[in-house]
Amino acid sequence: MKFGWLFVASLLNNTGASFLWPLTTIYLHNYLHESLTLSGLVLLGMSLMMIVGDSVGGYLFDHWKPYETGILSAALATVAVIALIFWHGWPVYGYLLLVIGFGDGVNMTILNSLATRVKTTSTRHVFNLLYVAMNIGVVIGTLIVGYAIKFGITTIFIIAAVCYAALTAVVAAHFNVAPQQHRTDNTKSDVKHSRMPVLVTLILLLLLAINLAYSQWESVISVHMTNLGIPVLKYSLLWTLNGLIIVICQPFVTRWSERFKIENVIVVGITLFAASFFMLIFARTYVAFIITMVVLTFGEMIGHPALPAWIAVKAPSLEAGRYQGFANMAIAFGRALGPLFGGFMLDFSTFSVLFMAVGMVQMIALAAVYLRARRERLRKKRV
Numbered sequence: 065m066k067f068g069w070l071f072v073a074s075l076l077n078n079t080g081a082s083f084l085w086p087l088t089t090i091y092l093h094n095y096l097h098e099s100l101t102l103s104g105l106v107l108l109g110m111s112l113m114m115i116v117g118d119s120v121g122g123y124l125f126d127h128w129k130p131y132e133t134g135i136l137s138a139a140l141a142t143v144a145v146i147a148l149i150f151w152h153g154w155p156v157y158g159y160l161l162l163v164i165g166f167g168d169g170v171n172m173t174i175l176n177s178l179a180t181r182v183k184t185t186s187t188r189h190v191f192n193l194l195y196v197a198m199n200i201g202v203v204i205g206t207l208i209v210g211y212a213i214k215f216g217i218t219t220i221f222i223i224a225a226v227c228y229a230a231l232t233a234v235v236a237a238h239f240n241v242a243p244q245q246h247r248t249d250n251t252k253s254d255v256k257h258s259r260m261p262v263l264v265t266l267i268l269l270l271l272l273a274i275n276l277a278y279s280q281w282e283s284v285i286s287v288h289m290t291n292l293g294i295p296v297l298k299y300s301l302l303w304t305l306n307g308l309i310i311v312i313c314q315p316f317v318t319r320w321s322e323r324f325k326i327e328n329v330i331v332v333g334i335t336l337f338a339a340s341f342f343m344l345i346f347a348r349t350y351v352a353f354i355i356t357m358v359v360l361t362f363g364e365m366i367g368h369p370a371l372p373a374w375i376a377v378k379a380p381s382l383e384a385g386r387y388q389g390f391a392n393m394a395i396a397f398g399r400a401l402g403p404l405f406g407g408f409m410l411d412f413s414t415f416s417v418l419f420m421a422v423g424m425v426q427m428i429a430l431a432a433v434y435l436r437a438r439r440e441r442l443r444k445k446r447v
Contacts, residue, residue, distance in 0.1 A: 067182045067190055069238040073231055074175055074197040077138075080145065080227030081168055082205025083220050084161065085110075091217060096154050106158045110165035111400035115393050117169020122389020124170070125177045126382065134174045134235045141167030142228040148221040169392065171231075174239075176388040180376045181241060188326065191373035192318040195365075196311065203307035263436045264378050264387065270429040271371050271394040272401075274334060277341055277422035279402025281360075285344070288415050294350050302357045309361045317365045326374050327437045333367020334430045336360075341423035345416045 085107075092103040117137070124133040144163040151160070179190045212219050286299050321329045340360035347353050372391045379387035409418040 066238065067179075067184060067193070069234055070175060070179055070182070070190075071193060071197045073234050073239075074194050075201045076227050076231040076234065077168065077171060077175070078198045078201025079205045080141075080201075080224045080231065081164075082202045083209055083224035083227070084145075084164065087209060087213075087217075087220060088161065092154070092157070095217060096157070098154060106161060108400055108404075109158070110161050111396050113162045113165035114169035114172075115396045115400070117166040117171075118173045118389045118392035118396060119169075120166075121170035121173030121392075122177070122385040122387070125174055125385025125389075130174060130178060130385075131240045134171065134178075134239045135232065137167045137170035137174065138228065138232040138235045141171065142225065142232050145221060145225045145228045149218055149225060152217060152221065169396070171235075173385065173389045173392050176372060176376075176392065177385040178239065178241060180379070180384040180388070186322065187376050188322055188370065188373045189318060191376070192314065192321070192369045195369035196314045196318075199307055199310040199314070203304070203311060206303070206307075260387075260390075261378060263433070263440060264375055264390075266429070266433045266436050267371055267375055267378075268390055268394040270334070270426075270433050271391060272398040273422075273425045273429040274337060274368070275395045275398025276402040276405060277338070277398075277426055278364075279399045280341075280406050280418065280422060282399075282402075284403070284406040284410060284415070284418070289353065292348060294353070298350055302353060305354070305357055306361045306364075309358065310365055313362075314365050317362075318369075321366060321370065326370055326377070327434060330367050330370050330374070331430065331434055333363050333365070333370065334426060336363030337367055338423045338426040338430070339363070341419045341426070344419040 088103060088107055088110075092098045092106065121133065121137065124130075141164050144160045144167065148157065148160050151157075175194070176191075179194060180187060182190045208223065209220060212223060289299050336359055340356050340363060343352075343356045343359060347356055372388065375387050375391050376384065405422075406418055409421060
């Protein structure tokens with residue numbers, strides 16, 4: 065598998081998706097005059113369909129044909145986005161977003177699973193660069209949306225459809241990778257009944273915890289900042305800062321991180337990421353939020369790409385799709401549960417308690433992962 069085309073596919077997929085996700089709440093509430101609760105339910109439904117897609121994509125990658133699965137998932141999402149150009153009233157808009165969520169879930173699992181087949185560079189390097197592609201796509205998409213929305217909602221859907229159509233073309237032209245051929249009846253049975261290692265399960269829980277925390281930035285923190293008298297525009301500029309730092313600094317962070325053991329890199333990255341939530345407890349000025357976002361972004365760059373890379377290293381060769389499917393499911397679960405968790409906490413407590421809670425959850429999950437990895441390493445030394 066050639067990494068260059070994986071990078072392009074990830075870039076196109078995330079650019080196209082970033083035309084849809086940020087726009088959903090604004091479009092449903094301001095254009096279609098639906099409630100914010102309905103907007104939240106639509107986004108939750110899209111996340112849940114991505115989780116279903118992650119599971120289906122992982123299964124089909126391991127048990128069917130990666131190439132055909134990739135084409136079908138990309139084409140399904142493309143057809144749904146094209147349909148949005150012509151039919152974007154309620155409830156058709158919501159139904160089509162569910163289809164797109166499913167297609168994206170399958171496709172992202174296929175991309176990550178194929179990344180484990182790249183042999184020209186290390187798995188960690190591949191996942192770090194895919195992380196760069198994802199963030200470049202988000203930056204490009206969100207910037208274009210801001211300028212293109214004045215030409216009408218149809219223009220947004222046309223541009224998104226072009227991105228998804230290009231993605232389908234790239235998958236069709238360059239993803240024709242043969243499935244694993246050394247599988248026998250016995251190995252099929254082993255794959256079907258294989259037991260996931262405890263360390264991988266703990267890494268999945270850590271992925272869920274950090275994405276549950278991350279989703280607070282995408283939901284309740286905007287409310288927190290406006291309560292402090294900070295305008296929404298300044299909140300959105302923090303995301304621009306986040307994307308620019310990642311695009312500029314991730315290649316340097318990647319080269320630095322590959323000098324150290326993967327578990328040590330994750331400890332540094334996730335500790336910084338979790339620390340940013342403890343910093344939020346005391347943030348009251350815009351400068352404080354900028355500093356907090358910088359700390360969060362560096363923790364994100366160091367720790368986040370290493371987690372699916374570590375899962376890829378631990379996965380049996382015949383189960384790459386299954387393991388990457390679980391990784392994407394953990395991320396999607398965290399993003400889906402985050403706003404609900406944040407809202408529940410704020411109904412009974414304060415923002416400070418919420419930030420403390422998500423920070424502690426991350427540190428507990430990180431400690432469990434590190435201690436288990438250390439235990440396994442010491443066991444191997446004894447053997």
